[in-house]
Amino acid sequence: MKIEDAWVRLILSGEKTWEIRRANTRFRGRIGLGNTKTRQCVGYARIITSFEMPLEGLKRHNDKHRANAFLDQYAKERQTPFVYVLADVEAEPEPKPYSHSTKDWCRVREEKER
Numbered sequence: 001m002k003i004e005d006a007w008v009r010l011i012l013s014g015e016k017t018w019e020i021r022r023a024n025t026r027f028r029g030r031i032g033l034g035n036t037k038t039r040q041c042v043g044y045a046r047i048i049t050s051f052e053m054p055l056e057g058l059k060r061h062n063d064k065h066r067a068n069a070f071l072d073q074y075a076k077e078r079q080t081p082f083v084y085v086l087a088d089v090e091a092e093p094e095p096k097p098y099s100h101s102t103k104d105w106c107r108v109r110e111e112k113e114r
Contacts, residue, residue: 001084002098002106005037010066012043012091018065019084020058020074021104025050030088032098034106040095041106045086052080 003011003019010016011033028048032041053061055075062068065083075081098106 001031002034002036002104005035007067008033008035008042011045011086011089014089016064016066017086018061019086020065020067020071021050021082021084022078023104024052024082025084032092032106033089034098035095038095039097041092041098042095043089043091045089048085048087050082050084053083054080058083 001019007016007019011019025047028046030044030046033043033045034040035042055071058065058071058081059068067074
């Protein structure tokens, strides 16, 4: 999942466990965390659930997403945001470049063994 530098750093440090997105996902499982500044996969996490949450509800949970200062601007002219709950976060010891496969998701190319 592509995430801006400041936010991915908070996820990797354990300070941010909720990622806020415009659309829901049915995916549950391990994902790569792509830093949009460096264009590298800098870690991994599991999406354990996702759900819709109105803006006012999100504001009561700033301790989980750390984005209250940006929520009004983010939510402007958008439908109700969704929360992706992340767990089992781990940093990638050797960040790898990712390719752009969609707007929100990135793909890490695995090196083929010889």
